Amino acid sequence: MxxxxxxxxxxxxxxxxxxxTHPIARARHRRSWSRRCRTWLMRSPSTGPVEESSSAHFQPSRWSTPPNDTWPVEGLRMSSDFAHRPVMADEVVALFAPVPLGVVVDTTAGAGGHSVAILDAHPHLEVLALDRDPDAVAAARRALAPYGRRARVVQARFGALDEALAGSSVTSVSGVLFDLGVSSPQLDRPERGFxxxxxxxxxxxxxxxxxxxxxxxxxxxxxxxxxxxxxxxxxxxxxxxxxxxxxxxxxxxxxxxxxxxxxxxxxxxxxxxxxxxxxxxxxxxxxxxDELGELESGLSAAIEALAPGGRCVAISYHSGEDRLVKAGFAEAVSGGCVCPPGLPCTCGAEPLGRLVFRGARRPSPAEVAHNPRAQSARLRAFERSTSSSPAPTGDS
Ligand SMILES: C[S@@+](CC[C@H](N)C(=O)[O-])C[C@H]1O[C@@H](n2cnc3c(N)ncnc32)[C@H](O)[C@@H]1O
The missing domain is CATH 1.10.150.170 (Putative methyltransferase TM0872, insert domain)
Structure with missing residues (x-):
């Protein structure tokens, strides 16, 4: 590097x-969440250590502006003032291949790179793209404009995912993507103070x-x-x-x-x-x-909103994020079961689905060589069951 x-x-x-809300109140709330995480983590499959956070990779474009203000870059269209190489895009696209017809919510639209990849690969899917940063929303709108009615972009926090879904009249969600972390424009502009x-x-x-x-x-x-x-x-x-x-x-x-x-x-x-x-x-x-509070709320709302067979995919960049993702998926898999590990469940918990694969996937060495900022990425995926008895956790 x-x-x-x-x-x-x-x-x-x-x-x-x-x-x-005030950060202290949020921190207290999160401490109780952390205690719950520790319990869930004892039940969930383990992963390797997670390195320091990194994030998806935005860079100001070095090329001149094409007529429609978007960029063909390695098959992806990108906004002219945000050139972004989405992290683990092939894996994300493949994970959404089996989901039912409907809407994938890209909760962290950024420059729209993942949304574009999903729309290009899966003609049966539409995208609702969210971002809390108005600059990212503008960039994602430019990138997704060519997809017409298949793509909508809304400024919203994923911590208020329910409201965003209700406001966009989305009732059945085929997939949800979280590509956590920050964007280069947020980082690179001194006036943003990051x-x-x-x-x-x-x-x-x-x-x-x-x-x-x-x-x-x-x-x-x-x-x-x-x-x-x-x-x-x-x-x-x-x-x-x-x-x-x-x-x-x-x-x-x-x-x-x-x-x-x-x-x-x-x-x-x-x-x-x-x-x-x-x-x-x-x-x-x-x-x-309040990034961890946002993730906690967003993840549980996403899991609840998924249609049968729908998938939630989360890419985290540091151990605090990955712990919450791992614990949130583990809780969904166990249905919030509080019985001692290893004993049959007698608490009446109902599992909501399965992990699509055990542990976390990491970017390939080739991707990291191409985009060093992908290095700390950890991808996990959950699938909502199609019936009341979900398939056991496994690879797919
Ligand atoms: C790593 S970038 C996403 C890049 C995007 N996947 C792409 O392909 O261009 C993370 C984005 O998530 C947004 N974000 C972070 N926390 C958020 C939240 N709680 N709600 C909505 N957007 C959020 C940031 O503003 C940033 O634009």
Whole structure:
């Protein structure tokens, strides 16, 4: 991996989203979710360790604009100001091949790369593409315009998936895709405030209409709350030191102010793994956008909404995301069974479906060589049963 690619990956790792309730309340809620996860994880098939987060790969286009403002790139059309190589697109397309006729919800449309691949490969499917970022919505609309009535793009949070489905009059869902993480445009534009590498406002909101930005958190939380937020979302080791320095330096308004305070709080000897501010920016981004709370709500709504034989496919880029996906699918497979592992179920839980394959799939070495940012991707898939007794978990 080149140094610039490594830097991009590190920055992307440091990025994640929240919605409208206060982050502390969301964090408390998530702690109870984490406890439930631990129980479910004891019952679910294990996977290998998950590396640091990365994300799908957006890059500003280097070519000139074609007449229809979209790009033919390796068979995919892409918006001229978002050129994106969707991660594990072949696997995603193959996983949606057997789903029933109907609508696939791409909950993280971005530039629309996965949506385009699904629409091209499966003429029996339509796509409802969602994104919370208005810039991504505009890009996805341009990319999906050639598909006419087969594709709709709506600005929405997947944490409010039920409302998005109701608002779009979608009653039967053939598939749901989550391609988690952040986009390069979110990362690359200093004014969005995600990057510790360029000076910008301490913002980090995926949707600029969200009420609380990163500056609000940094300047209003008390020291203990801030330390806990950092520790829970990635910066476990120096959370208290950093929180102390931040609180004594505030008010903070810019990314570079925060990055230099963090750098000063972390001992030089501990700075071997990337930029010292990487984990702090990731922790704030996760809190600002409530990325894990969004995933928890979105995943369970997606599983509920699936038609018989419908599939939910999730690509995660760091262990916090992957744990939630794994636990959410495991709960759906067990139907929320609370009986001791290894004993017959007597609690009356009804399994909702099966894992399409055990564990998580990873991108091929060829894809990673082509797109290093795919390296940390982990793909899992769940299929809603077609009858009240689902097929056992297996490969397909
Ligand atoms: C990795 S990109 C997706 C790229 C996309 N699959 C493609 O092929 O172009 C992740 C996208 O998810 C969006 N996103 C993140 N959290 C979201 C949420 N809770 N609701 C809706 N969109 C979200 C981000 O704004 C970003 O555009």
């Amino acid at each position: 080149s140094s610039s690619q490594k830097i991009d990956t590190e920055e992307r790792n440091a990025l994640q989203p929240q919605h409208d 990057s510790y590498r360029s000076a910008g406002p301490l913002d980090m909101r995926m949707d600029p209409a969200q009420p609380h930005d990163a500056a609000h958190l940094v300047n209003t939380m008390d020291e203990r709350e801030l330390a806990r937020l950092l520790a829970e979302n990635g910066e476990a080791r120096f959370a208290r030191r950093i929180a102390r320095r931040v609180v004594s330096a505030r008010p903070l308004h810019t990314t570079d102010e925060l990055a230099s305070i963090v750098a000063g709080a972390i001992p030089a000897a501990a700075r071997r793994r990337g930029h010292p501010a990487r984990r702090v920016f990731q922790a704030l981004r996760v809190a600002v956008n």
